[in-house]
Amino acid sequence: MTEPLLSVEDLRVHFHTDAGVVKAVDGVSWSVAPGETLGIVGESGSGKSVSALAVMGLVPVPPARYESGRILFKGRDLIAADEKERRAIRGKEISMIFQDPLTALNPVFRVGHQIAEVIQAHEKIGRIPARAKAVELLGEVGIPNPRQRAREYPHQFSGGMRQRAMIAMALALDPLVLLADEPTTALDVTVQAQIMDLLIRLQADRGTAIVLITHDLGLVAGHADRVLVMYAGKVAELGTIDDVYYRPRHPYTLGLLNSLARMDQRRTDRLRPIIGQPPSLIRVPPGCAFHPRCPFATDVCRRDVPALEPKDGPDHLAACHHADQVELQQSPAAS
Amino acid sequence: MTEVAPTQSPAPAGEITLEAGAGGFGNVENEATVLGIRQQTQFGDVRRRFFRHKLAVVGLVMVGLVFLAAIASPVIATRPPKAQDLTNTLQEPSSAHWFGTDELGRDQFSRVIYGSRIAVTVGLASIILALVIGVTLGAVSGYLGRGWDAVIMRTADVFFAFPLIIGAIVVILVMGRGVTPVVISLGIFSWATIARLLRSSILSIREAEYVEAARSLGAGKWRIVTRHVLPNSMAPVLVYAMVSVATAIVAEAALSYLGAGVQPDVPDWGNMISAGQKFFGFKDYLWFFPSMAVVFTVLGFIFVGDGLRDALDPRLR
Amino acid sequence: MTALVEVENLVKHYPIRSGIVFKHDVGAVKAVDGISFELAAGETFAIVGESGCGKSTTARCVLRLIEPTSGTVRFDGEDITAAGTARLRELRREMQMIFQDPFASLNPRMTVRGILREPFRIHGLEEDGKVEDLLEMVGLLPEHASRYPHEFSGGQRQRVGIARAIALNPKLIVCDEPVSALDVSIRAQVLNLLEDLQKQLGLTYLFIAHDLSVVRHIANRVAVMYLGTMVETAATDDLFERPSHPYTQALISAVPVPDPNRERSRRRILVSGDVPSPVNPPSGCRFRTRCPKFANELSEAERQRCVDEPPALVDRGEGHPTACHYSEARTLV
Numbered sequence A: 001m002t003e004p005l006l007s008v009e010d011l012r013v014h015f016h017t018d019a020g021v022v023k024a025v026d027g028v029s030w031s032v033a034p035g036e037t038l039g040i041v042g043e044s045g046s047g048k049s050v051s052a053l054a055v056m057g058l059v060p061v062p063p064a065r066y067e068s069g070r071i072l073f074k075g076r077d078l079i080a081a082d083e084k085e086r087r088a089i090r091g092k093e094i095s096m097i098f099q100d101p102l103t104a105l106n107p108v109f110r111v112g113h114q115i116a117e118v119i120q121a122h123e124k125i126g127r128i129p130a131r132a133k134a135v136e137l138l139g140e141v142g143i144p145n146p147r148q149r150a151r152e153y154p155h156q157f158s159g160g161m162r163q164r165a166m167i168a169m170a171l172a173l174d175p176l177v178l179l180a181d182e183p184t185t186a187l188d189v190t191v192q193a194q195i196m197d198l199l200i201r202l203q204a205d206r207g208t209a210i211v212l213i214t215h216d217l218g219l220v221a222g223h224a225d226r227v228l229v230m231y232a233g234k235v236a237e238l239g240t241i242d243d244v245y246y247r248p249r250h251p252y253t254l255g256l257l258n259s260l261a262r263m264d265q266r267r268t269d270r271l272r273p274i275i276g277q278p279p280s281l282i283r284v285p286p287g288c289a290f291h292p293r294c295p296f297a298t299d300v301c302r303r304d305v306p307a308l309e310p311k312d313g314p315d316h317l318a319a320c321h322h323a324d325q326v327e328l329q330q331s332p333a334a335s
Numbered sequence B: 001m002t003e004v005a006p007t008q009s010p011a012p013a014g015e016i017t018l019e020a021g022a023g024g025f026g027n028v029e030n031e032a033t034v035l036g037i038r039q040q041t042q043f044g045d046v047r048r049r050f051f052r053h054k055l056a057v058v059g060l061v062m063v064g065l066v067f068l069a070a071i072a073s074p075v076i077a078t079r080p081p082k083a084q085d086l087t088n089t090l091q092e093p094s095s096a097h098w099f100g101t102d103e104l105g106r107d108q109f110s111r112v113i114y115g116s117r118i119a120v121t122v123g124l125a126s127i128i129l130a131l132v133i134g135v136t137l138g139a140v141s142g143y144l145g146r147g148w149d150a151v152i153m154r155t156a157d158v159f160f161a162f163p164l165i166i167g168a169i170v171v172i173l174v175m176g177r178g179v180t181p182v183v184i185s186l187g188i189f190s191w192a193t194i195a196r197l198l199r200s201s202i203l204s205i206r207e208a209e210y211v212e213a214a215r216s217l218g219a220g221k222w223r224i225v226t227r228h229v230l231p232n233s234m235a236p237v238l239v240y241a242m243v244s245v246a247t248a249i250v251a252e253a254a255l256s257y258l259g260a261g262v263q264p265d266v267p268d269w270g271n272m273i274s275a276g277q278k279f280f281g282f283k284d285y286l287w288f289f290p291s292m293a294v295v296f297t298v299l300g301f302i303f304v305g306d307g308l309r310d311a312l313d314p315r316l317r
Numbered sequence C: 001m002t003a004l005v006e007v008e009n010l011v012k013h014y015p016i017r018s019g020i021v022f023k024h025d026v027g028a029v030k031a032v033d034g035i036s037f038e039l040a041a042g043e044t045f046a047i048v049g050e051s052g053c054g055k056s057t058t059a060r061c062v063l064r065l066i067e068p069t070s071g072t073v074r075f076d077g078e079d080i081t082a083a084g085t086a087r088l089r090e091l092r093r094e095m096q097m098i099f100q101d102p103f104a105s106l107n108p109r110m111t112v113r114g115i116l117r118e119p120f121r122i123h124g125l126e127e128d129g130k131v132e133d134l135l136e137m138v139g140l141l142p143e144h145a146s147r148y149p150h151e152f153s154g155g156q157r158q159r160v161g162i163a164r165a166i167a168l169n170p171k172l173i174v175c176d177e178p179v180s181a182l183d184v185s186i187r188a189q190v191l192n193l194l195e196d197l198q199k200q201l202g203l204t205y206l207f208i209a210h211d212l213s214v215v216r217h218i219a220n221r222v223a224v225m226y227l228g229t230m231v232e233t234a235a236t237d238d239l240f241e242r243p244s245h246p247y248t249q250a251l252i253s254a255v256p257v258p259d260p261n262r263e264r265s266r267r268r269i270l271v272s273g274d275v276p277s278p279v280n281p282p283s284g285c286r287f288r289t290r291c292p293k294f295a296n297e298l299s300e301a302e303r304q305r306c307v308d309e310p311p312a313l314v315d316r317g318e319g320h321p322t323a324c325h326y327s328e329a330r331t332l333v
Ligand SMILES: Nc1ncnc2c1ncn2[C@@H]1O[C@H](COP(=O)(O)OP(=O)(O)OP(=O)(O)O)[C@@H](O)[C@H]1O
Pocket: A015, A017, A022, A023, A024, A042, A043, A044, A045, A046, A047, A048, A049, A050, A051, A060, A063, A215, A281
């Protein structure tokens, strides 16, 4: 593995709300190298978005508090850095695309204008060349008639085109890291395929590091190099996609894979769901947060929080007291 | 949650039940699941949510005091409100006359107390009138739609466009001064907003999936309106109405102040402020106390309306 | 097996009205434009397709929650498009619906007990103990009855919706994306529940979905819709193993599967552009503006046919009906 470009170390982001402390991200570490795609999967509310927003400095403080951790970009800590330095990095060197492009695009400005503004905010460039670059970018992300489309407003774009426009905006400054938070969840599968294809091509051209946040294990299998599985604000498992899909070492990962319906093979049996439901992040169960739903749980699980440790090799980590037993179970993906 | 029973849900039996995972740890919104069993009526819930709201309770106490003053005016007042005492005119507030006396020697405290009667009567009666008109027309407009909708909403626009006070003055010019004309005039110039609120709320709720679910079960129009549409669309209307009582009280005082409200000799806050303003700058207590009475009452109703809004929202617990 | 539901030439156009004083129609959203299918008793028939292709409209027409513009829907041999109000009310006991959004489909001001009692009240039926039975059947506890919908998680709410749908012991349940809003682990629980109930109660499902994985798992037969028309229909494994319409092929190839090796070796058929507006669908074959076959494989003369002549949904030798002049089975998964 090459030297990581962006790494998050022991990040803890807690929300202090009236109902209690929401431990949205609780001791999460990951890193991503140039040209690599890291997938982050997990159920709704497991802390995927908050960990990406933390990198961008977009978590509202308060109610949020950074309890611990570092976010290192090229060796500089973004949490400790001063405002000016942070602004220079965020947006320019690290950019983000969201699930709902309408929240990121301003409805009252023309699309081309908005992209040009982003460019001008970070680069010394005139208005006219910035416009020209915006049109060029729109063409690059596959928008037909970019010159004319640049003069339109976001609502005149279809969902897929808006997502393309947002990608154009995110790529305007040639970022080194792209955080993609459910970039295709709101889109149809045929459009999702177009957008993913676009991201992969852009990545190949520019060597961008991509963090792909999604709840779709298929999308990660097809597009990521490594995957991080989150559960209740913590890392359950981290490894290459082959390790995690074919040799899962965490019962939650195994449970997720087992509960998936498969499009690519004949149905064999009923699905094998994980029992119960994810915990409230205000009242995370003691010990291993997964224990109320885990078929392997024992007393030690109810008592001690399992550490995230290397399992088969140095790059495959799992946080489970009984990881060796999980191995015995066949992963459904290994067919 | 007051009734926290430390019971863990019984162990589920059978495969399907097992998968439900009804026991165990719930979501944030699901905290109640873990906390135990509740047996409460919807009204109980509303009341509980209302009383949790501190400002609402303060508001309720304030409104309660005003009502008490209105009902028990003869007991609370130290003198008859119209009794003149020409030997004691324009007295500063003292232990004998808490709020002082006016130029005819009438006891200001007693007049303020009696004034609450007019305020409460006009405030409530005019809003009830507005509710009756507004809810009926709004419901017809929202649920029947088509021609009715167009006619009712254009009429509402006309009433809406009229400034409340000006409209009321016109009516009173025709009907003459007095409590009834004031109530009627305020009522007919307040229904338009209620009708509009209800209509738009019905329009959105009519399309809600749970209404469709009820239709798919075979529920008739009447059941859908009474069980699903109205309960879900009345909340904003009730909150608005509660706050409108405050508006009506201010409007009533304003009408009297302008000499278009109740008769001038009636003990009424607007009349008192109007009479007191002649002495602005040297006998300020004359307008100060009745003004405070208006402010006090209005704030009370606004606080209650605020609490009601939260209480009627079942998503807030 | 006999047909429980027969749909023939179903059309639903939503008129677009304009004008302030004098409203007049200026066009129509051709949401569903002439589709036919049958549901055998006890089977699960799935309709898949992308957003806006008319799946929900079809579902609501089948239940007559909206009035079809034309066409007939027969339930148990009876033409329900002609049924009067009273008859329709009786028919409602036989057919029910499960909605996509477990948040929006339950009245927030009613307790679960109120929600589950309603079907019995509407039809004047005995309701004693029924609520508890229903809760148990869908895997909830009796004490859940006194709670409000917002006190449940999404999965539990969906169970309440399912309990309401089975309350009157219907024959047909239309499931409109019943698991789309749920997380992976919860989705599997609900799918299993639906299967168990089907077996237990002998239900017939019309299952609407855009998730092909779920459809392959749960359906016996599948129909693919595109822009208000049906483009291909087949037994489930047949459809996934021998997709023959270019759109079905694109759809299947676009769905990622949770298997890294397989993903690496798969061929993706990318379609270009977006779905055209259902107000002015393309002439001839509605898929032609995005069809990769049309764009890359056909000669000028062959293309002309796609432009001029709407392809009928018939078997052209693939063993199941497709609506493409040049259909040809491919292996994609
Ligand atoms: N501003 C906030 N205030 C309080 N809690 C918050 C806030 N933002 C997020 N949370 C909580 O943090 C937790 C993690 O949220 P996050 O958005 O990261 O989840 P996610 O994994 O992205 O889920 P999804 O798949 O639904 O997007 C959730 O429990 C959420 O309720």
